[in-house]
């Protein structure tokens with residue numbers, strides 16, 4: 085709708101959505117990632133799991149270009165996410181949306197202005213069109229036009245997530261990056277948020293990379309799962325494949341009754 089798909093290609097056609105090669109992350113003496121390779125193809129929904137402090141959020145920050153890896157490369161759509169060329173960086177930046185745990189919404193801006201923020205940043209659209217797009221995005225995340233006037237402090241946790249999702253989808257991204265999308269939601273709200281993301285993904289066809297601790301979220305969304313442990317990706321495959329991997333992290337992660345129930349639900 086915004087016409088950016090007709091921009092000159094920033095990247096070779098058919099390049100993977102995400103290509104990580106030989107990635108190392110060090111903070112001082114601490115090695116967080118050791119020679120990680122990971123590829124995400126168009127339309128995939130990759131779930132990233134790992135113990136606390138295993139470097140999941142750090143890897144997401146490197147994927148979106150907020151942090152430079154100590155070594156190795158991250159390409160999105162075939163272009164380096166941290167290119168020296170500001171125009172190329174901008175073009176790559178427009179092709180993904182993020183929903184991070186911290187700073188979900190600008191607290192001083194109304195719901196409508198939060199969703200409009202990335203649209204206004206483009207400096208290409210007039211206000212009437214922006215207002216129309218905001219209404220479309222609100223409807224997309226199953227909110228009413230009247231919710232646009234509310235301030236973030238007036239929203240429930242579930243509504244904050246929906247508005248943040250609407251903002252992440254404002255520029256019609258080809259990739260959605262989610263950090264713990266259902267954290268802090270009760271099981272019912274969590275399930276309906278998962279259903280909403282899945283429905284939108286089917287309609288819009290974007291790819292997803294997400295970090296989650298939640299087995300139901302993983303089972304409900306991920307087409308592939310990668311497990312981070314010992315500074316590496318120790319398992320990558322379907323949820324069932326990763327769950328059956330014999331590694332201390334995966335054994336622990338999938339041991340609980342709740343995890344087993346989620347696995348069985350996913351297998352149905």
Ligand SMILES: Nc1ncnc2c1ncn2[C@@H]1O[C@H](COP(=O)(O)OP(=O)(O)OP(=O)(O)O)[C@@H](O)[C@H]1O
Nearest residue numbers: 111112114116134135136137138139140141142143
């Ligand atoms: N900017 C930084 N400077 C120094 N150390 C950092 C920095 N960012 C992250 N770390 C360290 O890197 C490691 C990985 O952190 P990260 O937040 O990526 O883990 P995580 O897997 O997302 O953890 P959690 O599940 O608990 O959120 C941790 O040991 C953390 O302390």
